[in-house]
Amino acid sequence: MMMRGASADAYAAAAEALPASGDLGRVAQDLFGVSDLVRSEPGLRRVATDASVPGAAKAELLRSVLTGKVSTEALDVVSAAVSQRWSAGRDLPDALEELGVVAAVRSTGSDVARLEDEIFAVGRLVQANPELRDALSDPARSRDDKSALISGLLGDKVLPATIALVQQSLSGSHRTVTVALASYQKVAAEVRGQGVATVRVAQPLAQAERDRLAAALAGTYGREVHLNVIVDRDVIGGIRVEIGDDVIDGTVSTRLDEAGRKLAG
Helix, strand or coil, X not given: CCCCHHHHHHHHHHXXXXXXXXXHXXXXXXXXXXXXXXXXXXXXXXXXXXXXXXXXXXXHHHHHHHECCECHHHHHHHHHHHCCCCCCCCHHHHHHHHHHHHHHHHCCHHHHHHHHHHHHHHHHHHHHCHHHHHHHHCCCCCHHHHHHHHHHHHCCCCCHHHHHHHHHXXXXXXXXXXXXXXXXXXXXXXXXXXXXXXXXXXXXXXXXXXXXXXXXXXXXXXXXEEEEEEECCCCCCCEEEEECCEEEECCHHHHHHHHHHHHHC
């Protein structure tokens, strides 16, 4: 999520109120719920982001609406958020959702790397399965129905935080479920102070190869890098790495294409 100006400052202030420990899974779910509420209620969103209304008054209004419905910790985050000035009304629910993602990531403790891998794997599963993708994007199906589908599919195979994030991806705040999951994985990496690299190879990488690649990218970008490895039959050989806006393409298929263009020219 990219916020600028007043919204960036508001997000930072709200993030300061986010607890580092406790029942962070509950905090995440509560922030997701408030985010959905503010996004779906234009009147509430307008009041909560109205720069002409004192921050304390807006915080008190949200407390009156939410007290007893969400945890005290989540309520503190929401109060801190609505007390700030936002550049655009839509930034508030987006910020609350991202703070919920941060809370969900923190809830996993030392399992953050596993969470990143699971989110990526679910995203790949949705992409590769047209029936599942259609079911999750079908406007005729309720969100509860889609959530039940996710719970039945993932069950106890993944972390509770993974299920929570996949279910939140159904909220419609992102263009597609897979776009939402990719965004959530980036947040998880940022919580760990990492970058995320998508690596396309012809054959699975051995652990030693993964470690060498991760170390090389860390040296280049100045921080640890989490690898999303995709075995792609179109690669033929070599490796293609995408990290942020950078693309490092050393695949055989690319070199063949370049040679063909030179010959044609």
